Amino acid sequence: MKKLLAIAFLSLGLATAQSIAEITRQVQANMERSPWEATVTGKVQLPDGSTQEAEFRLQVIPGKEQLARVEFKKPAALEGNFVVISDKEVWNYLFLTNQLIIQPRAKARIEGLGFNLTDLGDFEELTQRVTLRLLGEQNTPAGPAWRIGGAPKDASLGFASMEILVLKSDPRPLSITLRDSSNKVLADLNLTNFRRANLTPQTLRKRPADAEVLRRN
């Protein structure tokens, strides 16, 4: 009987382990299927304890030459600024000075919250930095979702834990919450207005023609 119980528990463990790998695979396949865009809204904790409202427009062309654009809508001070990320370069546009700063991606390193928003569309990349596990399921206005917990593999990342809700019927992230070691919420962001879109590299790289271009090597 004990052996049977042990086998049952072991099987359950294996099933759970397979399940998170399967979810990761499903999300990856779904997000790589076509270009997509979404609005990321939510709140970010400030050092003084107050919260800052944040809103970005995220546009992603998946694939071998992945391209992503993050457009800032809120806070108001950053409205009009955008970032374009490719495998080779990071473009950073500053509205107030009409400047486009181009930097090699290879020089880019992760700091701050330690989380790259574009990983929301690239779970394989995410699993290299974060250990994911299935916490359970939850009903959301969009439908039933998997609750996935994550712990960073590298302690130097700026958060201690994360939680992601993944929609079951159309495997994609619905929200992400980052917490510090004292369980304080660092960021609580939702992905809304998700839609498949006919995005081209030209659309994502669009910038004012008269922007001052500054290349940094």
Place this chain on the structure above:
Amino acid sequence: MKGFHPYQRLLQLALAAVGLQLSTLGLGQSLTFGLFGRLSPDHLTPTLEATLPLGELELRARLQRDALGLGLNGALELSALGRLSYGAGFSLGFAGWGLQAGASAVLGPVAASLEALYSTTPRSSLWVGDEAEGGLKLGLGGRYRLEPRQTLGLQLGFKNSLAGIASGSGELSYALRQEQTYTFGLGVDDSRLYGLLGWRGELDEAGTLLEATLRAGQLNRLEAALTAPLDEEQLNNLKLRLTVAYPWAATLGVEAYGFRADASYEGSFSLWLRYRLSFGGSE
């Protein structure tokens, strides 16, 4: 600086969003060959401009027939939040010498720049592209976003010419961004009052962009700049610049594929032709 405090977390998020960190990166390099000619007084000189990475700074050198200039620039990138850049330079020629230093910063809703120049001779005799004024010149500029679509601008200037005549200038402007951007302002330059009207917007779906600014009153100047993308990737642009002022003075500039031509009339005619070779440097 208290106002910037809440942006610390935002900076972290912005950095996280792009997977970047605060970094001082080396700048690119370029070489620009040119030929400058002017009538009455006649002056013909080749020009050479070079930028080279020097550690985390950028070394800038410029050379003409009778003068050379050296400068250092640096920048601190703050990702989507902003950047800080700074530079200083020295020019030496048969006519005299000059010094220049400046810094500019943009952080969240605020942009500011500061520049100081001093020369013992008109700066145009140290570099053909500079103004025909010498002595001390100080400039302070600032922009502040009242809200996403409204920006307030302020420019302050002070000059003390080689003849020892001091003058000041100031300009306050307000820009409203809708589909196009409209700018309104008032200014004073050496006790001449003027009003300012500006318009900036895209003319077509390809992204052709026109910016025009008119200053009229006791000082009259129209500036217009047209930028048209020459390919879908926006790697090359055609740039046209026109300035017309009264009392009569005018400049016309054309730029595409690394070539640049600047013609000007300000008491005398001049023409400057340049070609830029870029090796990953500023464009």
